[in-house]
Amino acid sequence: MTVLSLELLKYTILWQGFVQLWFCFMHIFFFFAEHKVIIVGLDNAGKTTILYQFLTKEAVQTTPTIGSNVEEIAVRKTRFLVWDIGGQESLRASWSSYYCNTEIVILVVDSTDRERLTLTKEELHRMLAHEELQNASVLVLANKQDIKNSMSAAEISQCLTLSSITTHSWHVQACCALTGEGLLQSLDWMRSRVLAS
Numbered sequence: 001m002t003v004l005s006l007e008l009l010k011y012t013i014l015w016q017g018f019v020q021l022w023f024c025f026m027h028i029f030f031f032f033a034e035h036k037v038i039i040v041g042l043d044n045a046g047k048t049t050i051l052y053q054f055l056t057k058e059a060v061q062t063t064p065t066i067g068s069n070v071e072e073i074a075v076r077k078t079r080f081l082v083w084d085i086g087g088q089e090s091l092r093a094s095w096s097s098y099y100c101n102t103e104i105v106i107l108v109v110d111s112t113d114r115e116r117l118t119l120t121k122e123e124l125h126r127m128l129a130h131e132e133l134q135n136a137s138v139l140v141l142a143n144k145q146d147i148k149n150s151m152s153a154a155e156i157s158q159c160l161t162l163s164s165i166t167t168h169s170w171h172v173q174a175c176c177a178l179t180g181e182g183l184l185q186s187l188d189w190m191r192s193r194v195l196a197s
């Protein structure tokens, strides 16, 4: 064997070792990576019910959230750290303290609450202007679809002027937190967003 081919063999082995290390590192990184999600929306929208429906696949009894709840939710090896933040008026000013590193914002809307939809729209557009949410995707959940005469996802989308949003990736989904209808599709969309970015 010539000196040249020995050198070549040495560098090939070194390169293979490097590639293996790189794959090992990437595997560890993706295994432990956790994606931050915040659930916001006006009080009584169904945020906490949705969080625990995600987690337990059951409807739990809730009381108004003072502060926040946090749970880890895994969807086919993709792990989300989900913060459910209280929506009462006095708590809304504190939403921004949860924005840092958020990848997905879930905005929950009570689809029967026509009177406060303008207020929800204002809160949504204020959030989108916040610099810490510039890279976040937005999932709007049109909740309480089980109630007669609730607004459809399309109506809510129109009232919130979602089609005018060009700075953020967004999606609207009709759901019912009591039965879990629409929530699996929501988790799939969240997963596809974080895997795409």
Ligand SMILES: Nc1nc2c(ncn2[C@@H]2O[C@H](COP(=O)(O)OP(=O)(O)OP(=O)(O)O)[C@@H](O)[C@H]2O)c(=O)[nH]1
Pocket: 041, 042, 043, 044, 045, 046, 047, 048, 049, 050, 062, 063, 064, 065, 066, 085, 086, 087, 088, 143, 144, 145, 146, 147, 175, 176, 177, 178, 179
């Ligand atoms: N009919 C119906 N009721 C729902 C649905 N989702 C939530 N609720 C009810 O709405 C009420 C408020 O739900 P929560 O999950 O506590 O609301 P929240 O958005 O967390 O409210 P805050 O913590 O005050 O911000 C509860 O009585 C829930 O059972 C739904 O899809 N359908």
Ligand SMILES: [Mg+2]
Pocket: 047, 048, 049, 062, 063, 064, 065, 084, 085, 086, 087
């Ligand atoms: Mg709550």
